[in-house]
Amino acid sequence: MPVFDIVIIGAGVIGYSIAFRLKQTRPELRIALLGDKVNSHMASRAAAGMLAPYGECEQGDRFFHFCHDSLKQYPQFVKELMEVSGVPVYISMAGSILPSISYSHCWDERLQFFRSEGISHEIWSRQTLNEKVPLLSSKIFEAIWVAEGQVNNRQMHDALVAATEKLGVHLIPDTVTGFQKDESLVRSAVTDSKEVIGKKFVLASGSWAASLAQGLGVNFPMKPVKGQMCRLQMSSKDLAFTIHGILTYIAPWGEGEGFVIGSTMEDKGFDSSIEEEVIQGLIDRASEILPCLKDAPVMETWVGFRPAAEDKMPVMGKSGTFENLYYSSGHFRNGILQTPAQADYMSACILGTLENEIPEFAPSRFNL
Ligand SMILES: Cc1cc2nc3c(=O)[nH]c(=O)nc-3n(C[C@H](O)[C@H](O)[C@H](O)COP(=O)(O)OP(=O)(O)OC[C@H]3O[C@@H](n4cnc5c(N)ncnc54)[C@H](O)[C@@H]3O)c2cc1C
Numbered sequence: 001m002p003v004f005d006i007v008i009i010g011a012g013v014i015g016y017s018i019a020f021r022l023k024q025t026r027p028e029l030r031i032a033l034l035g036d037k038v039n040s041h042m043a044s045r046a047a048a049g050m051l052a053p054y055g056e057c058e059q060g061d062r063f064f065h066f067c068h069d070s071l072k073q074y075p076q077f078v079k080e081l082m083e084v085s086g087v088p089v090y091i092s093m094a095g096s097i098l099p100s101i102s103y104s105h106c107w108d109e110r111l112q113f114f115r116s117e118g119i120s121h122e123i124w125s126r127q128t129l130n131e132k133v134p135l136l137s138s139k140i141f142e143a144i145w146v147a148e149g150q151v152n153n154r155q156m157h158d159a160l161v162a163a164t165e166k167l168g169v170h171l172i173p174d175t176v177t178g179f180q181k182d183e184s185l186v187r188s189a190v191t192d193s194k195e196v197i198g199k200k201f202v203l204a205s206g207s208w209a210a211s212l213a214q215g216l217g218v219n220f221p222m223k224p225v226k227g228q229m230c231r232l233q234m235s236s237k238d239l240a241f242t243i244h245g246i247l248t249y250i251a252p253w254g255e256g257e258g259f260v261i262g263s264t265m266e267d268k269g270f271d272s273s274i275e276e277e278v279i280q281g282l283i284d285r286a287s288e289i290l291p292c293l294k295d296a297p298v299m300e301t302w303v304g305f306r307p308a309a310e311d312k313m314p315v316m317g318k319s320g321t322f323e324n325l326y327y328s329s330g331h332f333r334n335g336i337l338q339t340p341a342q343a344d345y346m347s348a349c350i351l352g353t354l355e356n357e358i359p360e361f362a363p364s365r366f367n368l
Helices: 013-025 062-085 107-116 126-132 153-166 206-214 276-289 291-295 332-351
Strands: 004-009 031-034 096-099 121-125 142-146 149-151 170-172 176-181 186-191 195-203 222-232 242-244 249-252 259-262 298-309 315-318 325-329
Touching (some): 013 031, 013 153, 013 332, 031 195, 107 121, 126 142, 149 153, 153 332, 195 206, 195 332, 206 325, 222 276, 249 276, 276 291, 276 298, 298 332, 315 332
Parallel strands (some): 031 170, 096 242
Antiparallel strands (some): 176 186, 315 325
16 A cells, blocks of 8 residues: 555545545645445435525624635536536526525524625515416515525535546545554554555544544544435426525425435434434425425435534644644535535645635634
8 A cells, every 4th residue: 555645534525525626736646535435324415415605604704704605616616526527416506595484583684694795685576486486385475585506415426536536536435443643643544454554634524523533532522413304306497496494495406306305403423313203394394385395205315414513613724733634524514515615725724825724613722
């Protein structure tokens, strides 16, 4: 096994996108990426793919601006990814709908936030909704349209796997069980069958980052937040927009791929059980917004784990404990959205060219 310049641990969108950007920037780098690319509980394949900083964020802080910048980068990021990988990825920048019945408690605050941040939005009357979103329940008299996006995150993950492989990243589908290290350097990542030696290491292992960090003798306050989801069969020609409902959302995944309905937020560790009544609750709430969903066939149900740091902010940057260790985890509810900006931020950080470190995201806040 050669000595790799960079060893990335984690086969979700975060790990792959860092590898992709690094290889685009410095093709000569020898990069290994470790992790099971079909881990069915990884957040990257479980997500709904909403690119929704405006529906999700409530204040114009650093986190919001990072997410906002990432949204702007998305069309170009997906274009490059499709060109390199040859894998089609559904992306829509048609926007999101915030129906009045879901946002009645904070309607004015949302509008105020959109105005103060200069976010492109419109208020659609029932007449406009009849024209643009005819499937929406007749009980909805008004909605805000906001300029967000939607991606099919499974297709994007497939494209990232194919693109990094084409660019020459060494993909090792193994689980890391420990590390060889000394006081200030990580020497290798150890799996059941091999030792992967590297000059730099990146921990991009989502909710599992805490247990991996333990192997380095580091206490990483990261935990999984469980989400139950389902996908219903509907033609995406019927709906171009993502809809934020009451404790639920409806996300189109492209023609033939149906609509994703999500999701719960459960603090239950790595409990992967799927509860029929919970899924039915999601469908019932979504049907109040789009009545046609009530009888739509269920294509699949699943569970995924959002990686959540103690303060719910991403953990991105250089370790203060090991000179050659970097973290990118804790992307929580918006990791798909953050993928392009995160890839740029982390590849610059690893290459030592990062100009403006974001202190709110720094691993040092947890003494990592
Ligand atoms: C139900 C749900 C809905 C979501 N919806 C959205 C959404 O609409 N929009 C949005 O922006 N975000 C959404 N998210 C959040 C987003 O999915 C995550 O923030 C993002 O996918 C995190 O990516 P990741 O690569 O860090 O983690 P993951 O995708 O979880 O990947 C972690 C990787 O680490 C690997 N790994 C773990 N342990 C080891 C080990 N010991 N050795 C080797 N590899 C290891 C795993 O196999 C996996 O490949 C959602 C998440 C969930 C769960």
